[in-house]
Structure formats: structure tokens, C-alpha cells
Amino acid sequence: MKMTALEYGKCACDTLMKKFEAPVLPPVGRFHYHQGVFLSGMQKIYEICKDEKYLTYCKDWVDSIINEEGEINTFDQGQLDDIQPGVLLFLLYEKYGEERYKKALDTLLPLILNFPKNVEGGLWHKEQNKEQMWLDGLYMAGPISAQYGATFGHKEYYDLCIFQALLMEKKTKDTKTGLWYHAWDSIKERPWADPETGRSSEFWGRSIGWVPVALLEELEHIPADYKDSKELVRMTLELLEAVVKYQDKESGLWYQVVDKGGMEGNWLESSCTCLFVAAICKAVRMGLLDKNYLTYAKKGYEGVINRIRFDEQGIIIDNICVGTGVGDYKHYCDRPTSENDLHGAGAFIIMCAEVSGIID
Numbered sequence: 001m002k003m004t005a006l007e008y009g010k011c012a013c014d015t016l017m018k019k020f021e022a023p024v025l026p027p028v029g030r031f032h033y034h035q036g037v038f039l040s041g042m043q044k045i046y047e048i049c050k051d052e053k054y055l056t057y058c059k060d061w062v063d064s065i066i067n068e069e070g071e072i073n074t075f076d077q078g079q080l081d082d083i084q085p086g087v088l089l090f091l092l093y094e095k096y097g098e099e100r101y102k103k104a105l106d107t108l109l110p111l112i113l114n115f116p117k118n119v120e121g122g123l124w125h126k127e128q129n130k131e132q133m134w135l136d137g138l139y140m141a142g143p144i145s146a147q148y149g150a151t152f153g154h155k156e157y158y159d160l161c162i163f164q165a166l167l168m169e170k171k172t173k174d175t176k177t178g179l180w181y182h183a184w185d186s187i188k189e190r191p192w193a194d195p196e197t198g199r200s201s202e203f204w205g206r207s208i209g210w211v212p213v214a215l216l217e218e219l220e221h222i223p224a225d226y227k228d229s230k231e232l233v234r235m236t237l238e239l240l241e242a243v244v245k246y247q248d249k250e251s252g253l254w255y256q257v258v259d260k261g262g263m264e265g266n267w268l269e270s271s272c273t274c275l276f277v278a279a280i281c282k283a284v285r286m287g288l289l290d291k292n293y294l295t296y297a298k299k300g301y302e303g304v305i306n307r308i309r310f311d312e313q314g315i316i317i318d319n320i321c322v323g324t325g326v327g328d329y330k331h332y333c334d335r336p337t338s339e340n341d342l343h344g345a346g347a348f349i350i351m352c353a354e355v356s357g358i359i360d
Contacts, residue, residue: 005360008305008315009045009352012345013054015314022060025342031065031075033140034342036085041349043091048356059092062101070103078127080115080140083108087144090151109148112141113160118186122167125183132190133168134183134326139210143217150221161218162228168211169235172199177259178242179203180211183326192326200326203258206347208243209275212236213350216282233288240283243276244296252303256321257332265333270304270319271344274351277301281354298359301351320344 003011016038020026025035039058046054062085066072075082086108093101116124118131123141125134142161149157171184182204185193192200215236222229246258253268254276255261280297283289309316318339324332338344 005301005352005355006045006048008308009041009349009356010049010051011315012317012349012352013042013045013057016340016342016345017053017057018314019340022057023064025061029065029074031072031082031085033081033084034346035061036088037346038342038349039085039088039346041346041353043088044353045349047091048353055091055095058088059096062088062092066100066104068100070100070107072104072107077111080112080123080125080137083111083144084140087147090147105148105152109145109154109157112145113156115141120167120186121163122171122184122186123164131186132183132326133171133186135168135172135180135204135207136210138165138168139214142214143221146218146221155226158222158226158229161222162232165211165215165218165235166228166231171197174203177203177245178238179246179258180208180239182207190326192328202327202329202332204324204332205254205256205258205269205272206275206321208239208258209272209279209347212239212243212279212283213275216279216286216288219286219288236279236283237289240276240280240289240293244280244293247276247296247300248303251306252299252301253307254300256335257329260329263329265330267333268303268319269321270307270317271321271347273300273304274344274347277304278347278351278354281351281358285354285358294359297355301355301359304348304351316340317345317348 042054042058086105089101089105116127122133123137124130125132125137145157146161149155172180181199183200185198188195188198215232219232247254248261251268253273255266256269257266260266277297277300280293284291284294316339320338320341321335322338324335
């Protein structure tokens with residue numbers, strides 16, 4: 001049964017809503033990016049279709065974690081992953097006007113400004129990942145910072161976004177391929193770190209996917225004439241131009257290890273494909289990327305749609321890499337896959353929202 005992108009996105013939302021009451025979204029009781037990615041996708045679907053059940057579900061989850069005083073229950077202040085769900089609070093504050101959402105944001109954002117940093121000023125990924133920057137961190141801390149800066153008039157958060165992205169590019173971008181390595185260790189102590197550069201050795205799909213998605217979210221909030229905002233545009237376009245070269249021509253999908261398609265053990269991964277498609281569509285919609293790139297987005301979108309399945313519970317999105325640390329080629333290839341986990345479903349829903357009205 002052929003559906004529109006919006007219908008696929010709604011179906012994914014409905015499937016997960018049927019499976020989980022909002023307060024028990026996993027990891028239960030924790031303010032974490034798994035819920036944040038899924039529900040930020042749901043908010044994008046809501047903003048297109050205006051079906052209140054989606055915004056109500058988001059509110060129900062947030063209100064199960066944030067009390068009337070704006071205090072956030074059960075989150076780890078020492079990792080950026082547990083700050084990302086704050087992006088949900090802006091729309092809730094706009095729609096419902098409850099001060100708890102503003103108070104929670106006022107708690108979260110200073111944590112980013114004061115987060116542990118390496119000697120060059122880069123945010124550690126987590127307190128237990130001392131001195132390390134991971135690409136994922138740009139998504140966890142960037143969009144919420146840019147939107148907070150725009151909403152409440154704190155331009156220092158624009159500066160933070162731009163500085164972190166430029167430093168990440170400087171330390172992880174490969175000049176030959178244009179792709180970004182998964183992580184960088186500023187003290188070059190981790191087993192995966194190159195002894196000279198501190199970079200990890202592989203281009204992990206989903207970590208790269210977070211980057212243009214994050215930068216485009218930031219560009220929706222940072223004024224076009226703000227100092228160095230054009231650098232965010234440049235980085236986004238250069239990365240997308242590099243990524244499309246590695247799309248699998250037959251399936252339209254991208255590989256778990258992006259540049260090693262066809263090598264033994266490598267496999268076509270759904271969530272990174274969703275993020276790449278979403279970013280291409282959004283960059284075109286924002287007038288930043290040539291419309292010719294929609295050819296890649298359309299092929300990628302169709303590749304994902306061609307592999308989804310349905311059962312009595314709803315949609316099944318498979319071949320999603322579970323969360324992973326940094327490692328070598330075998331490490332990424334050996335990672336287990338899941339179906340309909342929240343960050344994979346979230347990437348799918350974000351893709352559907354960005355595809356809607358652009359290529360369907």
C-alpha cells in the first residue's frame with residue numbers, strides 16, 4: 001500500500017504510541033535523547049498535520065519527567081545525550097505557556113555552556129569520555145542551544161554552536177573523502193585514536209547523519225547575517241556533497257561504514273539513510289542546496305520505504321544500528337540491529353516530515 005511521506009510518518013508515530021504509553025517510553029523515567037529524537041520527529045509531524053494527539057503525547061512524556069517547579073527527574077548532567085530532549089520544550093512552552101518548560105530550559109542551557117571542555121574548547125561527549133568529541137554531540141547540544149539563543153535573546157549560544165561545529169570539522173574531516181570521522185580524542189589516549197591526529201579510524205553512518213541535521217536546525221535559528229553563520233552553511237553543503245558520492249546505487253541506501261560499501265561485513269543501515277535524506281530535503285527547502293540533489297534524496301527515501309514491513313501493530317523499521325561507542329571497522333560491522341527502536345524510528349519520522357511536500 002503506497003502512502004505519502006506524511007502518512008508514513010504518522011503511521012510510525014501511531015505504531016510507537018500504541019506500543020508505549022508516553023510515560024513509559026524507554027529508557028523509562030529518564031530524560032534521554034532516544035525519547036528526544038523520536039518526539040522531536042513527532043513534533044515535526046504535528047506541525048504539518050496539526051493533529052493534537054501528537055503534541056499531547058509529547059506533553060504527556062515531558063510532564064512525566066519535569067515537575068511543576070521545572071525540575072527534571074532522572075537525567076545525567078554529565079552527558080550531552082541527556083540534554084538533547086530539551087528541544088521539545090520550546091514548542092510546548094509556546095503552545096501551553098507553562099513556566100516549568102522555561103525553567104527547565106534555564107537549567108539545561110547553562111549546563112552546556114559550562115560543560116567540561118578539552119584544551120581547545122571542545123565539549124566532551126560525556127564526563128566518562130574525557131577529552132573526547134563525538135559527532136553525535138553536535139546534535140545533542142547544538143539545536144537546543146541555537147533555539148534557546150533565538151527564543152530568549154542569548155547570542156552567546158550562537159557562538160557556541162558555530163565554534164563547536166568548526167572545531168569538530170577541523171579535527172574530524174578527512175580531506176580526501178570530505179567525510180567526518182566518528183570521534184576525536186584531544187589527548188590521543190584511547191585505543192581507537194590515531195597517535196598523531198587523535199581521530200578515530202572509520203566513518204560511521206549515523207554519526208555523520210547527525211551533523212547536517214544538527215547544523216540545519218541551527219541555521220533555522222541563527223540569523224543569516226550573524227558572524228560565521230555562513231560557515232555552518234558551507235560545512236553542511238560540503239558534507240552532503242561528500243555523502244552522496246557513497247550512496248549505494250542499487251538500493252539507494254547508505255552503508256553502516258559509509259565509504260566501504262561492498263566490503264565484507266558491511267551492511268546497509270536505515271537510520272543514517274533517513275538522516276541523510278532528511279538533511280538533503282531540508283537543505284533544498286531552505287534554498288541552500290541545488291534541487292538536483294533531490295535525486296539522491298528520492299532514491300534514499302524509496303530505499304527505506306522498500307524495506308519497511310507491516311504487521312498488526314503497525315509499521316516495522318528494521319536494520320537500525322543499536323547505539324555504539326567508537327571503534328574499528330569490525331566494531332561497527334558487528335553491531336547488532338534493532339527494529340523500531342526510538343532513535344531509529346525518530347530518524348525515520350524526521351525523514352518523512354522533511355520529505356513531505358518536497359519529493360512526494
